[in-house]
Amino acid sequence: MSKPRPPDEDPLRPHSYDGIQEYDKRLPNWWLFTLYGAIVYAVIYWAYYHAYGTATDDGAALKSAMVENTAAAARAAGSSGVLNDETLWKLSHDQTKLAAGKVTFDTMCASCHKPDMTGLIGPNLVDNQWIHGGLPMEVMKTVTEGVLAKGMVAWGPILGREKIAEVTAYIMAHHHPGEEIVKVDAWIPPGVPAPLPPPAPAPAPEP
Amino acid sequence: MTTTATKTTIEYDDTPVRQFMIASIAWGIVGMLVGVLIATQLAFFQLNFNTPWLTFGRLRPLHTNAVIFAFVGNMMFAGVYYSTQRLVKARTTSKFLSQLHFWGWQAIILAAAITLPLGLTRGKEYAELIWPINIAVALIWVVFGINFFWTLARRNERSLYVAIWFYIATIITVAMLYIVNHLSIPTSLTHSYPIFGGVQDALVQWWYGHNAVAFFLTTPILGIMYYFLPKAAGRPVYSYRLSVVHFWSLVFLYIWAGPHHLLNTSLPRWLQSLGMIFSLMLWAPSWGGMLNGLLTLRGAWDKLRTDPVLKFFVAGVTFYGMATFEGPLLSIRPVNALAHYSDWIIAHVHAGALGWNGFMAAGMFYWLAPRLWNRPLHSVAAANMHFWLGLVGILLYVSSMWVSGITQGLMLSATHENGTVLANPNFLDAVTSTMFLMHIRALGGLMFLAGFIILAWNIWKTASGAQAVNGTVEVFVEEKPRAMGLIGGFANAPVIFITLLIVFAMGWGALPRVASGLCLWAFLGTFMGMIAHKEYTKATWGQWYERLLENALPFTVLTAVSVFVGGIVQIIPTVIIDTAENIEGVRQIPYTPLELAGRDIYVREGCYNCHSQQIRTLVGDVLRYGDYSKMGESIYDHPYQWGSKRTGPDLAREGSKYPNSWHFFHMRDPRQISPGSTMPNYPWLFTDRTDIASLRRKIEVQRKLGVPFKETTQAEIAESCRVQGEAIVADLKTAGAETTPDRQIVALIAYMQKLGKSEVVAPEQKSAHPKTAAK
Numbered sequence: 001m002s003k004p005r006p007p008d009e010d011p012l013r014p015h016s017y018d019g020i021q022e023y024d025k026r027l028p029n030w031w032l033f034t035l036y037g038a039i040v041y042a043v044i045y046w047a048y049y050h051a052y053g054t055a056t057d058d059g060a061a062l063k064s065a066m067v068e069n070t071a072a073a074a075r076a077a078g079s080s081g082v083l084n085d086e087t088l089w090k091l092s093h094d095q096t097k098l099a100a101g102k103v104t105f106d107t108m109c110a111s112c113h114k115p116d117m118t119g120l121i122g123p124n125l126v127d128n129q130w131i132h133g134g135l136p137m138e139v140m141k142t143v144t145e146g147v148l149a150k151g152m153v154a155w156g157p158i159l160g161r162e163k164i165a166e167v168t169a170y171i172m173a174h175h176h177p178g179e180e181i182v183k184v185d186a187w188i189p190p191g192v193p194a195p196l197p198p199p200a201p202a203p204a205p206e207p
Numbered sequence: 208m209t210t211t212a213t214k215t216t217i218e219y220d221d222t223p224v225r226q227f228m229i230a231s232i233a234w235g236i237v238g239m240l241v242g243v244l245i246a247t248q249l250a251f252f253q254l255n256f257n258t259p260w261l262t263f264g265r266l267r268p269l270h271t272n273a274v275i276f277a278f279v280g281n282m283m284f285a286g287v288y289y290s291t292q293r294l295v296k297a298r299t300t301s302k303f304l305s306q307l308h309f310w311g312w313q314a315i316i317l318a319a320a321i322t323l324p325l326g327l328t329r330g331k332e333y334a335e336l337i338w339p340i341n342i343a344v345a346l347i348w349v350v351f352g353i354n355f356f357w358t359l360a361r362r363n364e365r366s367l368y369v370a371i372w373f374y375i376a377t378i379i380t381v382a383m384l385y386i387v388n389h390l391s392i393p394t395s396l397t398h399s400y401p402i403f404g405g406v407q408d409a410l411v412q413w414w415y416g417h418n419a420v421a422f423f424l425t426t427p428i429l430g431i432m433y434y435f436l437p438k439a440a441g442r443p444v445y446s447y448r449l450s451v452v453h454f455w456s457l458v459f460l461y462i463w464a465g466p467h468h469l470l471n472t473s474l475p476r477w478l479q480s481l482g483m484i485f486s487l488m489l490w491a492p493s494w495g496g497m498l499n500g501l502l503t504l505r506g507a508w509d510k511l512r513t514d515p516v517l518k519f520f521v522a523g524v525t526f527y528g529m530a531t532f533e534g535p536l537l538s539i540r541p542v543n544a545l546a547h548y549s550d551w552i553i554a555h556v557h558a559g560a561l562g563w564n565g566f567m568a569a570g571m572f573y574w575l576a577p578r579l580w581n582r583p584l585h586s587v588a589a590a591n592m593h594f595w596l597g598l599v600g601i602l603l604y605v606s607s608m609w610v611s612g613i614t615q616g617l618m619l620s621a622t623h624e625n626g627t628v629l630a631n632p633n634f635l636d637a638v639t640s641t642m643f644l645m646h647i648r649a650l651g652g653l654m655f656l657a658g659f660i661i662l663a664w665n666i667w668k669t670a671s672g673a674q675a676v677n678g679t680v681e682v683f684v685e686e687k688p689r690a691m692g693l694i695g696g697f698a699n700a701p702v703i704f705i706t707l708l709i710v711f712a713m714g715w716g717a718l719p720r721v722a723s724g725l726c727l728w729a730f731l732g733t734f735m736g737m738i739a740h741k742e743y744t745k746a747t748w749g750q751w752y753e754r755l756l757e758n759a760l761p762f763t764v765l766t767a768v769s770v771f772v773g774g775i776v777q778i779i780p781t782v783i784i785d786t787a788e789n790i791e792g793v794r795q796i797p798y799t800p801l802e803l804a805g806r807d808i809y810v811r812e813g814c815y816n817c818h819s820q821q822i823r824t825l826v827g828d829v830l831r832y833g834d835y836s837k838m839g840e841s842i843y844d845h846p847y848q849w850g851s852k853r854t855g856p857d858l859a860r861e862g863s864k865y866p867n868s869w870h871f872f873h874m875r876d877p878r879q880i881s882p883g884s885t886m887p888n889y890p891w892l893f894t895d896r897t898d899i900a901s902l903r904r905k906i907e908v909q910r911k912l913g914v915p916f917k918e919t920t921q922a923e924i925a926e927s928c929r930v931q932g933e934a935i936v937a938d939l940k941t942a943g944a945e946t947t948p949d950r951q952i953v954a955l956i957a958y959m960q961k962l963g964k965s966e967v968v969a970p971e972q973k974s975a976h977p978k979t980a981a982k
Contacts, residue, residue, distance in 0.1 A: 046480065
């Protein structure tokens with residue numbers, strides 16, 4: 001290691017531009033190392049993925065990763081209890097599950113179903129009219145798979161099984177086993193006049 | 208060589224310098240003010256004022272264009288006009304061209320400031336200006352180029368200083384990038400469709416976008432650094448050979464790096480890899496510039512205590528070093544997976560724009576003002592205050608955006624249950640979690656703006672009442688030595704060897720096996736030949752290079768060639784391939800007339816400033832938005848709308864996700880549907896009528912571009928719009944939403960519901976479709 005010299009002893013290049021002069025110092029070694037290192041890395045990267053190897057197809061790699069994830073999740077879920085109408089009704093009395101379900105409902109569902117579940121864009125969930133079935137497992141299925149044609153999102157991949165169970169429990173807490181279930185075809189939002197009945201048959205008299 | 212020499216005095220033309228400097232300060236304040244406003248809009252949506260021309264989507268392009276082209280552009284011109292004259296010892300050749308350049312550029316900026324808030328846009332980032340303004344920009348740039356090269360031709364300094372090299376690279380490259388990325392076919396005086404679509408448009412856009420940063424915000428400012436920093440420090444430049452190495456490596460490598468803006472998207476993987484590895488190789492050349500700046504201060508560091516000019520320069524160059532380290536880091540694919548679409552990128556660009564460009568501009572202005580008006584700076588204390596205010600402002604801004612960006616990236620990609628379920632399914636969680644950081648960033652921006660207003664006051668006090676002076680110099684006008692000429696410039700060992708090495712390296716990388724192997728051997732052979740040649744002939748390439756520096760034309764051509772290589776390799780193969788054959792098995796279904804009208808509304812409102820349309824090949828993206836985007840799904844999109852930021856969620860598969868009424872209520876008041884949303888309200892979409900009349904011409908242009916629209920009449924278009932509009936209106940009515948088919952909201956809903964609609968194409972079926980290559 002040579003002793004650092006005061007900068008003024010360095011040789012200057014002969015030329016001066018508007019009074020600006022230039023030293024001609026050697027390139028710092030660490031700087032050259034980053035330059036050559038990056039070039040070598042680039043060559044190896046290109047050789048490994050493109051010139052000799054094959055770059056993995058990002059889409060295919062993603063798909064296989066997600067299949068593995070799903071399998072692992074299924075194995076993990078195997079131990080977490082069976083869900084059926086009975087266990088869901090039970091969950092609907094579990095205060096911690098209901099609290100968790102309410103949080104999810106308020107953030108994800110309330111924008112269409114309203115926080116009090118009386119329906120806005122999506123149907124009312126506290127009356128006894130159901131379009132896709134009103135039993136706990138049927139509700140859970142609707143939430144999981146969605147009703148894409150009507151704009152109900154398939155929440156399965158977004159929320160996961162546990163959160164959907166909680167939300168279902170929270171909805172079912174507004175109902176009770178054995179309640180009457182009326183099957184309807186569509187949801188008519190509030191403020192919209194009900195579609196006029198077909199003119200031909202006279203309205204049935206009230207019983 | 209010199210036979211006769213006559214002594215003469217030259218008076219420089221510093222009028223354009225003063226003009227550009229004042230314009231830069233004025234537009235800078237406007238650009239930063241708009242920046243502070245839109246930053247605040249992200250914290251308080253109410254500041255969109257329910258007014259079309261004040262919404263974020265229209266003002267963000269105004270902010271970026273004003274800062275890039277008006278603030279930095281004018282600053283760059285001031286620096287170039289001042290330093291070039293002195294570095295070549297010649298007065299700027301044409302006063303007329305200087306004035307045409309100045310007033311033309313201001314007219315362009317004014318036109319931009321009017322058209323962008325009106326929603327007249329091309330819908331591509333930093334390339335939003337409409338086509339008549341594009342033509343004006345190209346013409347004025349040529350005026351600048353002529354004036355510059357004409358001055359070089361009349362120089363009294365034989366050799367070209369490194370600052371001039373960077374100016375040459377700037378002028379050549381910006382012209383090339385600007386023209387290619389703005390190729391469009393007009394549909395009216397104020398509207399056009401770019402000739403590229405989908406993935407091609409994305410590639411061309413970021414080839415341009417990245418190199419706008421490189422050759423508009425970096426190379427000219429490096430040139431300015433090489434003049435003003437040694438001047439201010441009174442010290443020689445640290446290393447000439449570092450200048451040579453970092454200049455050539457920078458201009459050659461930079462142009463390749465554009466695809467790093469499109470990592471993990473449906474851009475072909477080989478282009479993604481090129482973008483990443485060239486970005487990594489750019490690290491050292493960029494730091495070469497920083498080193499030459501900072502180390503020039505050896506022996507002058509004490510001046511930093513007293514001289515505000517050097518404070519700004521040192522901080523500016525340091526921010527340059529920081530941003531150019533961060534850039535390669537962000538280009539690494541896994542890092543990019545986290546950072547892309549997030550505020551981290553906003554932090555990165557502002558480290559560059561505020562730290563590098565803003566501080567280099569301030570340093571230069573404080574140095575120039577006393578010399579341009581021959582009076583000491585009005586207040587050094589105020590300049591120091593500006594420095595500290597600005598520095599703290601940048602740090603607040605950048606650090607808050609780092610935290611915000613990494614938070615967003617982590618929250619939006621986090622999963623539960625073995626990567627099968629999103630941890631934060633509600634996108635808004637990421638918005639509300641980073642909300643307080645939006646306040647801090649707005650405060651940081653405000654501080655930076657306040658500092659700049661102090662600068663404006665300080666310069667105004669310095670200049671007002673003072674006599675504007677032009678610099679003079681005594682030169683010996685020498686007879687010109689014999690020029691090298693183009694042949695002499697190229698037919699020599701260094702150019703031949705380097706060219707062969709680059710050609711063989713590319714051949715190794717791109718050609719199939721056998722040819723690739725041959726290229727590898729040819730590369731090694733050439734390398735050995737080069738060593739042998741140097742040993743045998745004792746040739747010193749330094750002498751050749753110094754002779755090249757005395758010859759502007761071959762120098763310029765060599766610069767142009769090294770810049771063009773990357774563009775040719777990346778752009779040409781991608782734009783000439785038959786797009787119909789490269790769709791990954793799915794093909795976008797072309798828009799109906801009403802959907803096309805809705806898309807133009809989407810572009811007009813600048814939705815792409817906050818919403819991407821590109822689902823990356825990442826678990827988090829696919830769980831949240833659906834299957835990853837394929838190349839074929841945007842082939843008919845002129846312009847592409849992949850976006851670069853997710854302030855709101857991705858919309859690539861938004862179609863059919865929600866009912867029409869969801870969009871209706873959401874566009875009227877996003878918070879009614881999504882509590883906590885920061886999206887503006889769009890009340891005018893419910894009153895304004897959709898422009899049906901222009902559709903025939905628009906469809907005609909799209910047909911020319913290869914989009915398979917049927918030939919159609921205005922009556923058919925109107926009928927198609929009416930039928931589709933009425934169906935949407937009828938559906939909306941069942942949900943309690945009242946409107947009429949001619950409203951813009953109906954067209955926009957039609958477009959939103961079309962997003963992500965494509966058909967599966969069996970391999971053998973591909974060619975049955977009409978050729979759709981956009982060539």
